[in-house]
Amino acid sequence: MSGTGYIYKREPLIFELSAPGRRAYSLPSSDVPACDPAEVLPRDQLRREPAALPEVSEVDVVRHFTRLSQRNHGVDIGFYPLGSCTMKYNPKVNEVVAGLDGFANVHPLTPEDLVQGALQLMYEMQTYLCEIGGVDAVTLQPAAGAHGEFTGVSIIKAYLASKGQGHRNKVIIPDSAHGTNPATAVIAGCETVEVKSDARGGVDIESLRAVADENVACLMLTNPNTLGLFDENIHVIADIVHRAGGLLYYDGANANAIMGYARPGDAGFDVVHFNLHKTFSTPHGGGGPGSGPVGVKKELADFLPVPVVGKDGDRYYLDYSLPKTIGRVKSFYGNFGVVVKAYAYIRSMGPEGLKRVAEDAVLAANYLMRKIARDYHLMYDRICKHEFVASGVWQRDRHGVKTLDIAKRLLDHGFHAPTVYFPLIVPEALMIEPTETESRETLDAFAEAMARIAREAEETPEKVTGAPQTTFVKRLDEARAARQPDLAYRGDLPKE
């Protein structure tokens, strides 16, 4: 294809738009005398031929990227019920706030006196997260949930070492845990011990007792867990771990279900991390910057990374004086823009608004779970929190249709698929988190699509196993796409 006109075609995917001489900009001619590159650069490093860059007009560029953006599913286009990831709608106004000049362009080395507003925002954010988590001190430094876990476990290790308990090296993790928990525990130098879930999907108390010994550093727990189930035994669990001399780590990546209702600190947790990029107005995914603040109880506050933001009278300052700090975990003060968005979100919602989020998220999940339970197996059939895990075992065993097929077929119905095959303890898992921002009509439409797919699995299974049919690309080799992505523009691609 010449590149003069992009003809919309689905197959094959036409990518080449370049035509010689075309430009997307026009600049006045330079009045600076041109220099000879050979005078400023070593000769062997000079390009021998011009780079093969795409030559395109401005409309070509705009249309190309707009078209690409429309080929992706996003939360601004449709329902995105990705369990354990809280893909909720985030108010755009918070993006505008974070983009304000004084926030977006503030230099990290600006003297404290000139950035009192930014420091105040961070200080107040620390305070809000203390309040929401039931903890006493917070660092905003970690850049992601996993980074927060690493920071938290490192704090726990340093604290234990300071008490002469440096030998404690075991981190207990339930078999329903998010994969980052064991990964971060290991990177922080610990060994992991798995503890089984009981028939109700909670921590099996006897198994926990069996492993809670003098080598335990901590238990890492998500509550509600990745099954979306709240573990009512949390006080018993906390007691067992504390009596064994270990601490409790709360993975609060998805706090949507509990905000304003339950505080991990009150339930006995000593260390908590939050994902601002799930619960607090930054989308998760897309590889953008995240933020995983960590909160701790008083006894652990001296171990936080430095600096934290302090307040002295009316003045805010960066406090580097923590005597037992584990040191920095990130340059400067964390991903400030994400903190600004979370701050704007918390301030605009207010305590009552955050409680409403929890109520509506839990209501939506239970509503959807009951509808989907007509056609799909529920391994743990009880009231859930912000998410639930259904299973495709009926479809697999009766019709040879796998959960992956169901997920792909959902794309044909215009929905993003839920998280699949996680948590690992549910076979053919479909992990669904509707979030608080979806209307009843959307939830009904999704449930209807799931019901239709269940019927198709029975009557015309090849429709499901051959899905997706209506998307721009069909079923991909996902492992290869992730491991060997082919993203580079090459001017030498064969032209049509």
Ligand SMILES: *Cc1c(COP(=O)(O)O)cnc(C)c1O
């Ligand atoms: C997302 C998530 C994490 C990890 O957060 P990242 O920011 O992706 O590192 C940890 N635990 C749970 C339960 C999560 O859902």
